[in-house]
Amino acid sequence: MTITAPGTAPAAAATRTAVVTGIGVVAPNGLGTEEWWSATLRGESGIRPVPDHSTRPGQAPLIGLIPGFEAADHLPGRLLPQTDRVTRLALVASDWALADSGADPAALPEYGMGVVTSNATGGFEFTHREIRKLWTQGPQHVSVYESFAWFYAANTGQISIRHGMRGPSNVLIAEQAGGLDALGHARRVLRKGGELVLTGGVESAFDPWGVVSHIAGGRVSRSGHPDRAYLPFDTGASGHVPGEGGAILVVETATAAAERDAGQVYGEIAGYAATFDPPPGSSAPPGLARTARLAMADAGVTPEDVDVVFADAAALPALDAAEAAAIEEIFGPYGVPVTAPKTMTGRLAGGGPALDTAAALLAVRDSVLPPTVNVERPVPGRRIDLVRGEPREARVEVALILARGHHGFNSALVVLAPNRMAAAPAGVPAAVRHHT
Amino acid sequence: MPAFTLTEFRQVVEKCFQGEAGPLDETALDATFSDLGFDSLMVYEVTVRIQDEYPVEITDDELDELRTPGAFIAFVDARLSVSG
Structure with missing residues (x-):
């Protein structure tokens, strides 16, 4: 069965080809796509001890941590009280992906653009802070934004609102696999008639409650040595190091990218x-x-x-x-x-x-x-x-x-x-x- | 003397929204919050912050009736005068 959007002709496969035209990266070893990519090719790691963790030296849990991210440098003040760190990172990655693609959401049909992201943990830090207020000060002191800032869907929702993307939007959660499920679903959205989708995934859950939750998952390395903690396919493999960040991609139909004369197509x-x-x-x-x-x-x-x-x-x-x-x-x-x-x-x-x-x-x-x-x-x-x-x-x-x-x-x-x-x-x- | 004026209101809004108080001056007192770009959650967030900083409590039903900065400020000021 072929599903097409109302009012459009059935799309030939080649014209609905899903191409990537923009990349936005927020990673522990580089903020911004080129910074991260050049650090990656140099072999630079972003795995470090959790800051301010009050244990003995060498005993602090290790995480892939993004240093030097100042949300206020990138986002309007009104967005800050309603967003956890994870959503701020996702919003900035989305901004950078769009800028890289050259696409202007204001010039595109609002219902032809969607947002499909993956997020497995939600906003721990925000909830940790607000729930502490609940049991120390009382419910009237809890931020109203706790109602949604914790949620796995907050990234998709805030990106959608920020760029006026009102077409089909989703959140896919399958821990690590969810990141690919989001990209696969973005392609599905384009095949059903969408023109442009912001897609990918961003995570961050490293306040103390978040760190403990990662450890409780049972697959985290106990090593305190950043260069020995995460060793896939090695005889010393003993679990992974969890990290924060991810990437947001601009994915368009090949036709839409060609019509707006997109600066680059990274691939399909x-x-x-x-x-x-x-x-x-x-x-x-x-x-x-x-x-x-x-x-x-x-x-x-x-x-x-x-x-x-x-x-x-x-x-x-x-x-x-x-x-x-x-x-x-x-x-x-x-x-x-x-x-x-x-x-x-x-x-x-x-x-x-x-x-x-x-x-x-x-x-x-x-x-x-x-x-x-x-x-x-x-x-x-x-x-x-x-x-x-x-x-x-x-x-x-x-x-x-x-x-x-x-x-x-x-x-x-x-x-x-x-x-x-x-x-x-x-x-x-x-x-x-x-x-x- | 009023305990809670536009000046105090602006200070709380700026604390809530990282320095962005929007168009909150004397001419805005009788405009509705929605016309000033405040959605309902923003008004609730400001209310939470005011309850943090001033000895005042505002119920949800009371808040629903306060549609302009002028009405909001007058209500908080009156409540503070009674309790003070």
Whole structure:
């Protein structure tokens, strides 16, 4: 069944191609897309101790923390009392993504623009402060903005209000996998008639309550050494470091981008798939390999076409083994470069896959693979070609991004370089063109 | 002498919204909050802050009747005069 917006002609696949025209990044190792990307290629990490944590030196929990973010430098005063740090970061990333794209929301139809983001934690710091007022001063002293500032949907809502984007808007939550689910859904919104979607994910939950909640999740590394705490695929893997930040992307139909003469097209969101793992105790294999195959099929590419895989990189031995096995099963031993630049930011939950997608698009642009840092002792017998220590020059036309969310969520996304995109006559699906 | 005037009101609004009080001068006293760009949550937020800083309580029903800065200021001032 084909669904089209009322009053529009059925859209040919090629004209509804979802292209990325703007990127906005807020990351622990760089505020702003180019700052983050150059730091990433230099191997600079943003993992550091929680500030002001009153424990012994070396014992403070580690997080991927964004230093030097002053919301008042970027946002109007009226927005500050109604937003948690996470939403301020998301609003700034959105502003930067739009500026990068050159799109002017005021010049576009308000119901043709939507916002689709992922967020797994909501606004902890805001709630921590206001609930403290509730039990120390009483309900009449609690900010009215507590009513929504804590909420997972606050990022999508505030971005929508700020830019007058009144078209279909959503929030997708599947821990880490949700970040790719948002991008996949953004493409769906465009296929149903939208023109432009701000999409991606941003997280931040590192007030004391938030830090404790991350630790209670049971997958956080206990190491106090920033360069030894998050070691995916390493014999020392002992959990991850949680981080804050993420990325917001401007995604448009190829037609809309061409009509407004967009300054750049980073690439196409060409394939997406999501699965659930089988229930605990099942003899069926985990779903990651199947998810990756489905996303590649959706994009019309084969494993031989893929130039790089951005790994989920859980850094727990069993999960690393499962991911390495999935990659080897699909691509063969050492069959494709694999990287995890999230070793420099920590895992950003809903923000992580959006940041990985930004990295994939910049890898396409600059013909370079960002490195995985600190992994010095890969687990023997896992035959994956991990890009370790230094960036690697490589032509990138097809990138696969993998993400797993706690409790069995798997998602995969394929991005294509502009030269691999739908340049063929309108109406010819990309999946057909790549095989002819 | 009034305890709560436009000056005090402006100070509270600026504290709430990081220095942005908007067009709050003598000419704004009889304009409605919505015409001044204040949505209902902004008015509630200012009320929460006033209850933090002054020995006054305003119920939701009372607040619903205070549609202009002038009415709001007069109400708070009267309440403070009684309690003072």
